[in-house]
Amino acid sequence: MTLWFTAALIALTGAVRAEVLLSADEIEQALSFGPWPPSFHTDPSNRVSNNARAIALGEALFNDPVLSVDGAFSCASCHDPEQAFTTPEARALGRVLLDRNTPSLRNLAGLRWYGWGGKSDNLWAASLHPIIEEQEMAHSPESLKTAMSESAYINDFEAIFGVIQNQGPELVLVNAAKALSAYLGTLVTDRTQFDDFRDALERRDFPAAAYYPEAAQRGLQLFLGRGNCVFCHNGPRFSNNEFHDAGVPYFLNETEVDEGRFSGLNFLLSSPYTLEGDWNDDPDRQGAWAVRNVRRSHADFGTFRTPSLRGVAETAPYMHDGSLKDLNAVVRHYSKINTERLHADGEAILSQLNLSEQEIADLVAFLMTLSKAPY
């Protein structure tokens, strides 16, 4: 009886284990993409970051055209909550056609850099710039103060930040941005099929892990191995939050280029809204070391922030200029990447992978599992 039971157990585990394709080393690497969701931390640079009233005000403002000077746009016009906080255009359409693709606004809490070129080092600054950006909401601090005073939100605003007439226009602007940021900091993508797989591996529950499709497992193996993807897309968000050249052409037209990180750093280092500046609410200035110590280099030219891959299946098209229409196109781009065209000097990570059709399908299958079902 006992003997039979043991034999059955061996047969069972043997059979199931065969379906988890990863080596011990790959399992260890897979664990580094979690756990998910991350625990919530308040943003010390924003005193209202965990304030329920500020979060509610931020959500209302985000969806209201009051934040644009002529009522033409809301933040949601480009970052549509119904469409994973982005829109399907390749490049954002503001007052003019902008140079870049609209990023999704989920999983932004606690990052080191914001924007494709990293022009902000905190979430309230990243929420503030579009309000005064001429091609977007086009407010001035003064017009924003007037609009806020006359809006339906004035009571909530004053309950959180005090009497508006006692605040200078720039303070009103920063406070509005901090309410927006309090809201944005709560947006997190759901758990996914990949997270179930990853957690089952952590528990050593191989039968449960084996529910994860083999195609996605092979795709993950490529992602960790020959594809080198994990060099830049790592950690629970699948991003190292630094700047790289992924071989996407950076010409805007025949004469202009998108300078990427190069101009992002110019902007950052002259901005009053960094963690080093006076608008930071944190006396310890946690995180300010990055803006203080960041290095400028010729290689910044034409590099862009590594995007997170969580929820990526919901946010086509891809890349900073929205030039790749679906995940299949992204994988084919990496497969046939033209290394001669890589503009940042030096970095030798990407090379032509020359993937087979099967491998392309596997990598896409893996990327799909980083989004919520039914993908």
Add this chain to the structure above:
Amino acid sequence: MIRSAFWFMIWSSTAFACDVTGQRMNSEVQNAPEVYLSVDEIPLARPFSVLVSICSETAVGQMRVDATMPAHRHGMNYTPKVTALGGGAFRVDDMLFHMPGLWELQVYVDINGQSIFYSSEITLK
């Protein structure tokens, strides 16, 4: 037992304090003072700190730290902050390795007006 007594004699005969914990750093310079690097587990793409101890009888001047990834021909994106703790010990903050793989940690120490180069290899998973 005998061995530790032997070490004790050597150390008690030297006039300076020196923390020999951690990994000894390499230098190509003949008779270069020993330098030790102490580091806890290094997190990927997040800031960390290291301790560098320089076992030199003469006073140590400036100390500079950097790191590169030889295979990818790039360094760190941030300049780390160096704080002298006295007795040849330095604390280095705001180091950040933004990619997994082999990194070379580099230390330049000014001793007697000469800049001596030390390095250590660290593999980050």
